[in-house]
Amino acid sequence: MTDRWGVTVPLDGLALAEQRSLIERLPDLGYTDVWSAEANGADAFTPLALASAWAPRLRLGTAIVPAYTRGPATLAMSAASMATAAPGRFALGIGTSSDVVVQRWNGIPFDRPYQRVRDVVRFLRAALEGQKVTESYETFEVAGFTPGVVPDQPPPVLVAALRPGMLRLAGREGDGAVINWLSAEDVRTVVPHVHAGGANKEIVARIFVIPDxxxxxxxxxxxxxxxxxxxxxxxxxxxxxxxxxxxxxxxxxxxxxxxxxxxxxxxxxxxxxxxxxxGPAEYCREQVRRYVAAGVTTPVLAPMGGGDPERVLRAMAPAG
Structure with a gap:
């Protein structure tokens, strides 16, 4: 089981600058984590930077940052900055994203996604530990990048994964996996592939909810x-x-x-x-706990459908 209970930020229905009071109250409602997403709305880091100041008890994570849309060094700098702003409270989730986001919206070829994520993880491991990196990876080259910001505690690096190859990569070279768009029963199918790389790997699941x-x-x-x-x-x-x-x-x-x-x-x-x-909020909370029972270590609620964000947060708080 887990004592974690996260939610996706920024919250729908409010401008980012108007979310402070709700974010500040999340720990008192029982939430432990906020995890950002990045597609066509807010970027992955700005909401977390605000949350780190507004609610210093919260753990912060990206779920996820695309491995293509920032250069490797820029991604390392963003991650190191967050890790130093929130020591020990930040986790970096990266993934392929999709051909829609990467190629159609950003004009970047969506080539060799497995290899790209693997290479970015390997680069980040070195850069976040403060190593000077000169390396020819299969999908990019880095020549003489020296990190100027090195966190005392490098953040865990999680890999967004769907099918077996990437799930095993998440367990073998990452600190765990970020999963989404699956049922609680599906979790039992995917988790063993991650755990092949280690029994203590984190499993972060974005769970879409529409309570009440x-x-x-x-x-x-x-x-x-x-x-x-x-x-x-x-x-x-x-x-x-x-x-x-x-x-x-x-x-x-x-x-x-x-x-x-x-x-x-x-x-x-x-x-x-x-x-x-x-369904009713109590039923929804029970269903989230089914994901945890199936192997999720960090459930991250992703409310859908708009509505009053405060009502949804209170309804889905772990204690009700």
């Missing part, structure tokens, strides 16, 4: 998110591996044909209910 909303409304919100993510090739392959190919095939077919409305309608309720936790 009726089932029809919640499923409508969840379907839109599922369609947006699970039609991205890396997530489609993930769910094929998890065994959902037959149930998701009609959605994939409609999406490919340009029928967005039909794609949403084709997502079965059973898939929605497996991937997004919804």
């Amino acid at each position: 909303v009726d089932a029809e409304t919640a499923r409508g919100i969840a379907r839109r998110a599922i369609a947006a993510y699970l039609n991205v090739p890396v997530y489609r392959a993930f769910h094929e591996w998890l065994g959902r190919a037959e149930r998701l095939a009609p959605m994939w077919r409609a999406w490919r044909e340009g029928d967005r409305k039909g794609a949403l309608a084709a997502i079965p309720d059973s898939v929605v209910d497996e991937l997004v936790v919804h």
